[in-house]
Amino acid sequence: MFLTLHLFFYFYSSKSFTNSSPPLHISETSFLSIFLSSAVGILASILLFFVSGDVLYACCRSLYNENLLNKTVEKGTQPKIDISNDEFVSRPQVVERIKEILQPHKNHSYYHLICGEHGTGKTTLARIASSEVGCGVIYVDIPADLSGLDKAFGKAINFASEKISITGQWLRKIKSDDTPKISECAKALKTFRHASEVYKAKHDKPMVIVYDNVSYLVHKNPKILDILQDDAKHSADDRKYIAVFVCSEGSVPQRMESRSAWSRAKTPVMEIGDLSKEESMEYLIKKRKIKEVDVKKLFDLVGGRIIELKTVADDFLKGQEFEVVKKQVLNKVEKTFRSAELLPNGLYYEVGKSIIGDLLNSNNKSNELSFLDFNKYFDKTEKLNEVLGSNIFSYHPEKNVVTFQSQSVKCYVHENADIFSVPGSHIKIIEVN
Numbered sequence: 001m002f003l004t005l006h007l008f009f010y011f012y013s014s015k016s017f018t019n020s021s022p023p024l025h026i027s028e029t030s031f032l033s034i035f036l037s038s039a040v041g042i043l044a045s046i047l048l049f050f051v052s053g054d055v056l057y058a059c060c061r062s063l064y065n066e067n068l069l070n071k072t073v074e075k076g077t078q079p080k081i082d083i084s085n086d087e088f089v090s091r092p093q094v095v096e097r098i099k100e101i102l103q104p105h106k107n108h109s110y111y112h113l114i115c116g117e118h119g120t121g122k123t124t125l126a127r128i129a130s131s132e133v134g135c136g137v138i139y140v141d142i143p144a145d146l147s148g149l150d151k152a153f154g155k156a157i158n159f160a161s162e163k164i165s166i167t168g169q170w171l172r173k174i175k176s177d178d179t180p181k182i183s184e185c186a187k188a189l190k191t192f193r194h195a196s197e198v199y200k201a202k203h204d205k206p207m208v209i210v211y212d213n214v215s216y217l218v219h220k221n222p223k224i225l226d227i228l229q230d231d232a233k234h235s236a237d238d239r240k241y242i243a244v245f246v247c248s249e250g251s252v253p254q255r256m257e258s259r260s261a262w263s264r265a266k267t268p269v270m271e272i273g274d275l276s277k278e279e280s281m282e283y284l285i286k287k288r289k290i291k292e293v294d295v296k297k298l299f300d301l302v303g304g305r306i307i308e309l310k311t312v313a314d315d316f317l318k319g320q321e322f323e324v325v326k327k328q329v330l331n332k333v334e335k336t337f338r339s340a341e342l343l344p345n346g347l348y349y350e351v352g353k354s355i356i357g358d359l360l361n362s363n364n365k366s367n368e369l370s371f372l373d374f375n376k377y378f379d380k381t382e383k384l385n386e387v388l389g390s391n392i393f394s395y396h397p398e399k400n401v402v403t404f405q406s407q408s409v410k411c412y413v414h415e416n417a418d419i420f421s422v423p424g425s426h427i428k429i430i431e432v433n
Ligand SMILES: Nc1ncnc2c1ncn2[C@@H]1O[C@H](COP(=O)(O)OP(=O)(O)O)[C@@H](O)[C@H]1O
Pocket: 082, 083, 087, 088, 089, 090, 091, 116, 117, 118, 119, 120, 121, 122, 123, 124, 125, 248, 306, 307, 310
């Protein structure tokens, strides 16, 4: 700043004292112009000082964070696991499978997708596996509100503060809503790439980045998902880092599969499903201390979907009658049917009825439809996506089939067999002895 001021005055005085001779009387107007020029000069210097200081601050911060990132990668993100041991049902086989994905060998050249319906326990298991592997695993929890995406990236590498300069933050605020998220994401990827080079040079194997809850991206900003997928492909090609996408909805694998970057995805994709019957029993009887006679009814209602088992167990243990618990579960499913337009007078009622009929056909023992058979009911992809995205049916990329989304959906259809014109006897309710 002082240099600028000095230069300004030097320039000004040399100009006034060399060009005007003799400079004995300074008129009022020239005094005013000197004053104005000085003020402008001072302001410009202050601005210059502020901006250069800010840029310097951003550079230092960036270097500091890079150093921090390298340190974090060494021990991994170690995400928090929000479940106590007395409620947790261990699923060692699933955790082992995820851990295998999180420990790629040096020439691994694929990225991964882990799918499963909402509430099957993906986040819990991905966090457990990430923490157990530790070294070289960065876990990014994509937030439901994408305005917190930069913080999510920051948290993954254990720094919470903004990585860009203060001026940058101001500019970002006045820009449109989407641009900053995309630029934040590009910046985070650049940092990750750099860290992965450092990690690879030291450990001779690629580091791993887990993106959990990517379903939020497909709805709110699919472009970011595309950017992450493209980068995952390039990084897999260059054996820099291995990306693992964890998602809850069929629309994610469908979008990812339709892009050329899919060529580097590991197939078949891994799917995390419901708890088995034994695991569900362990949860309800041993962990939640519910009597066996009641357990059977609860399991028939919601199957092994852990999030639903937890809800019905909570309600039941609060003293609610089973019939009340059941009504609540079925009411919730009915609302989903309504918003999916699958009830009478709904846009997709007739199509839905045919699909339900096919799923429950007595020859269809597994209650599955091949994706092609499901697809034949729709003349437009958008319609198919809409029905598939409405949480009544579920697409399983590993087997490429469509099923009911959950046992509670199946139960609702059973209870309302007349609406869907399906004979009640065709509906299989899981039997628990
Ligand atoms: N193995 C498990 N044992 C007991 N509770 C679990 C287990 N896995 C998940 N949960 C609980 O079920 C709920 C949903 O789990 P979460 O991991 O968030 O599922 P998802 O990521 O598939 O939506 C959470 O409340 C979680 O604590």
